[in-house]
Amino acid sequence: MTSTGHEGPATQAAGPVAVAGAADEQIAAVGTGPAITPDLMVNSLGEYARLWLRRVRSGESGALPVIIGLIALVIYFQVSQSTFLSASNIANLMGQAGWIITIAMAQAFILLLGEIDLSVGFNAAIGGTITMWLVSINHPWPTAIAILAGLVVCGAIAAIEGLIIVWLKIPSFVVTLAGLLGLNGVLIWLFDVSHAVSIGGTIANHNNFINDIVNGNLSASAGWIVLIASVLLGGIFMITRDRRRVRNGLAAPPAGVTVLKLGVMAVIGAALVFVLNLNRAALGTLEGVPWVVVVVLALLLATTVLLMRTKFGRYMYAVGGNAEAARRAGINLNRIRVLAFTLAGLFAGITGILYSSYLGSMSENFPGGQYVLYSVAGGVIGGVSLFGGRGRMLGAVLGGFVVAVIYNGVDLLGLGAAGQYIWTALVLLAAVALDALARRGSTAR
């Protein structure tokens, strides 16, 4: 792409133009519709559905495929193993989904740029280990500082990788592959030097706060309040936004679509809160929505605002979609790339802490390579394109949840590691195939 800007005088003129022209030839035939004014209003559900189908065909499939896949998986696992939808397994699933989702979110930042971060798994392990270590020593650090230290180290590691990538112009694949190997080594070294607190290559968690992120629950009423508050806030936000658009003479989604979205949100949320509020303990009481659910929802909200509503987010999409166009628009590509890697590192750190909270320990045998594949699978299954510029954080969250469902369900069926690998691989392959097909649909203009 950049080469066209720096041609010598001998190869002027026709080069770039001819290349551009070849693809455009087909457009004329397909794209020339009747002249319609640009401010065509979307008035009906039917019109909305048509526009939506158009988006799907242009590679913006949104959340629907992953939701359909999720429902299919849940039905399959429930039919095969009736305990799948039990309260205790769903609570367990939430704990697993927490860290799988955050690692998928970490990867999504990088995938949006059209890059990949293979080191995200071991980076998470390093962050988790540092936090575990700091809260487990004889004079433990304050929890907040220990968590912050883990996050900062992860962010710094990823930022350094990002800097190497932009300064030396090496593909992210290679730099982060080095990161994967190097950080695995650092992880083992950390356990060597922390022998005072690690026993048999494991640091157990003794910190209540970290334990409670996954294993602590909201009270039954708090669960309902959180649900009602989020549906209400979501509704108010969507309705005021649409009103403002209509007031300014712009097209807004029909009210039916908004109601439908809110309804789906409320129904799924209510079902989850209801099941999680059932007592799932064999003896005594264990009920409520795990805190990790709230943590993930808050992260989803924050990252969605960041990506969809800020300049930085817009530039991420621009860099992933057409780096040259972004550069010509005056966007500092290197800055965006390094920041994206830093964010991915931060989310790797969060993953490490959620993982330690879920397992109650951190181990030097952390399967960082496998979890990188989970992160890529989660992102791509959720519609975050491997080719950059397409996808949303909600997709990464749903995709991560699908991976967690497979992780949990296959475990429940007793298929072990073999089943887990094969299932995840198949779903990943299917998702990448869909991604490639959608991309073909979008570029054959």
Next chain:
Amino acid sequence: MVASSAGDGATPAAAGAAPSVPGTAVTGIPLLQLRGVGKAFGPVQALAGIELDIPAGQVTALVGDNGAGKTTLIKCITGIYEPSSGQLIWNGRPVHLHSPKDASNLGIAAVYQDLALADNLDIVQNMLLGHEKTHFGLLDEISMELTAKQTLRDLSVTTVRSIRQPVGSLSGGQRQAVAVAKAVMQEARLVIMDEPTAALGVTQTELVLDLITTLASRGHAVLVVSHNLTDVFRIADRIAVLYLGRLAAVGPASGFDSQSVVEYMTTGSAGRFGNGSGTASAASTGASSGSEGRQT
């Protein structure tokens, strides 16, 4: 009507006066004047002694065979190359463009649709890329959409179904229109288009040509590089012909016909059939159907 490349600049200035010039800040002075601009790459002299005026409110067509120096000239104007000799005079003041940024700060925009647009972003997002409006740190989508809509309406671009569709789903002509609208919105006063109609269908070409005419009538200076002489004669107010890095001819479009332009393009001068008239007339028939890649 015709200035030789070695001319002292008097003729091009006179030629620019013909049609009326709406929207020019400084009356009488062309928006951009090139004075003896040359560019050498080591021993290779790609451009020499270019004397060219680009007035506001007019379409100037730059034609020439492959290797004549069209792209080099455009790169000198857009700040990608620094001329090795000569001067650029913008609005009556000499300027030095050290980078594309300098050029775009002045209001010089080159429109390359494939380099300027991100397929995954919608029309509004593309048009305001790098110039987003924010409200308390968050993007102000409504205000941006209204601005984009107004600009498209001003340019009479009405064929897009929804302003919120990704640019990847647009046709070639529509993409070109969005790229131009983007340049206009970012206060471009001189819009440069390199082969804007290359490989577009009939309707799409029509759309782009209309757009170029609209741009000029709104007071923008437009510089169009094209191989397609039919298009050139439809839209150009002025034509400049490059031949082997020198300006072979420049003047109002009415002073040229296909035949003479082709002769200038292939031989550097008119009325002199260096290698026999057969070559020139054959090239002329080819040119009207938009042939490119012809070899001299």
